[in-house]
Amino acid sequence: MASHRRPKQPSRTRVTVLTTAAAAAVALSAQAANAAPSEKPSKDEVKAKVDKLYEEAEQATEKYNGAKEKQEKLQREISTVQDNVARGQEELNDLRDGLGSMASAQYRSGGIDPSLQLFLSADPDDYLDKASTLDQLSGQQVEALKKIQDKQRDLAQQRAEAAEKLKDLSATRTELGNKKKEVQGKLASAQKLLNTLTAAEKAALEEQEQRATRSSERQALNTSTGSSTPVGHGSGRAGAAFAAAQGRIGSPYVYGATGPSSFDCSGLTSWAYAQAGVGIPRTSQAQANAGQRIYSTSDLQVGDLVFFFGDLHHVGLYAGNGQVLHAPRTGTVVRYESMGTMGGPFMFGVRV
Structure with a gap:
């Protein structure tokens, strides 16, 4: 005798989940259908948004212009300082060469203790003349050393100034790049909006x-x-x-x-x-x-x-x-x- 079994019924939980999912899908479809007409802005809405983006682009443009002007000014100033440093280094080298020449001349004259030179000198009057010359060279050496020290300090200050300006220039270049990207981004967004129009x-x-x-x-x-x-x-x-x-x-x-x-x-x-x-x-x-x-x-x-x-x-x-x-x-x-x-x-x- 054939058995008659009742078909297996889906559980109440599964029915509830399916029903909820179906309802959600229907709701989402309805929302999409309702939203579809407003996804494409009107011509006037596009124009208003584009005009706003153009205004923001112009604001960024003036900041870009300011950064560019600052960059060009810094480049000119750095070039001037670097030229001054180069000339100063040449002057320092000349001062050092001059001091070296004086030192060599003094060494060749004999760097002997003055009292011993006077004791050994056959002609005291001749020695006194030479001593006068040695004293003069010594004074020139002192003056040369002072000039070298002053030039070294001046060069150190100018090099520090150039380093600060180069640091400022690097930051300005970064700012310039950021402003350029901002302007281009605003213009690209405006063009994207315009492309939605017929x-x-x-x-x-x-x-x-x-x-x-x-x-x-x-x-x-x-x-x-x-x-x-x-x-x-x-x-x-x-x-x-x-x-x-x-x-x-x-x-x-x-x-x-x-x-x-x-x-x-x-x-x-x-x-x-x-x-x-x-x-x-x-x-x-x-x-x-x-x-x-x-x-x-x-x-x-x-x-x-x-x-x-x-x-x-x-x-x-x-x-x-x-x-x-x-x-x-x-x-x-x-x-x-x-x-x-x-x-x-x-x-x-x-x-x-």
């Missing part, structure tokens, strides 16, 4: 950028003449610097660049003033102390330096009519722009 979205952003540029340029034109001259007119060296910058309109922004074909913000202003025969510091923060500060926009004149953001990481040239001529950021060119659309507050101007 071709149509990229084209729309580019058109938006071009419209903003054209609008700023129109506002900067002299409406009465229609010329490409801003409403304000520069004079003196500020006017000459502004005219030089005008000639670079359309040149691309490149971090760390100081012209003549590409610029960052402080690279443009320092280059422009150099064309006017005026040397100003390399970084925007240092340029903020290059002249008389002007806090009212109504007092600004064409060619004055104008600074933005609390940390002064952006600088341009005042163009008149509330406009700035500047190198804005990566992906843009030297252009006019309204002071109200700089992305950060106007802090003050500087008249060099």
Whole structure:
């Protein structure tokens, strides 16, 4: 007689585990489905994030510029100290040779005790003349030894100074490398975000950028003449610097660049003033102390330096009519722009 066995039922524990796992999987799938639409940011969200990254890149760029300027200064100073040390060593060698020559001459004259020389001398008057000469040589030796000691101390101090500067240079080079990596990292992150956009979205952003540029340029034109001259007119060296910058309109922004074909913000202003025969510091923060500060926009004149953001990481040239001529950021060119659309507050101007 065939036996009828009941099918083995899964344990209650196993059923519970399977049910829980299935529920979790369903929940995760639902979350993924809900999250999927928001994974890809909108064009405007991408632009906002990219603009923020560009601003952070510009902040890092000015620190990079400062480290680079310090490196170049240290290299010049080290070269000068090393040249001085080399010349000092030659002078020390000459002093030592001179002392050696005097010592040899004294030895050849006979280094005998003076009283014994006088006792043996057939001509006391001749001896006294020689003794006078020996006393003179002895005085020269003392003076030579003093000069050698002074030169040795001087060389030791200069070598210590060179060692400190070389140590500072090494730290500055490390800082420079770190800032360069930071800038490149920000720019790479911005490009990665831009790459998430479709071709149509990229084209729309580019058109938006071009419209903003054209609008700023129109506002900067002299409406009465229609010329490409801003409403304000520069004079003196500020006017000459502004005219030089005008000639670079359309040149691309490149971090760390100081012209003549590409610029960052402080690279443009320092280059422009150099064309006017005026040397100003390399970084925007240092340029903020290059002249008389002007806090009212109504007092600004064409060619004055104008600074933005609390940390002064952006600088341009005042163009008149509330406009700035500047190198804005990566992906843009030297252009006019309204002071109200700089992305950060106007802090003050500087008249060099």
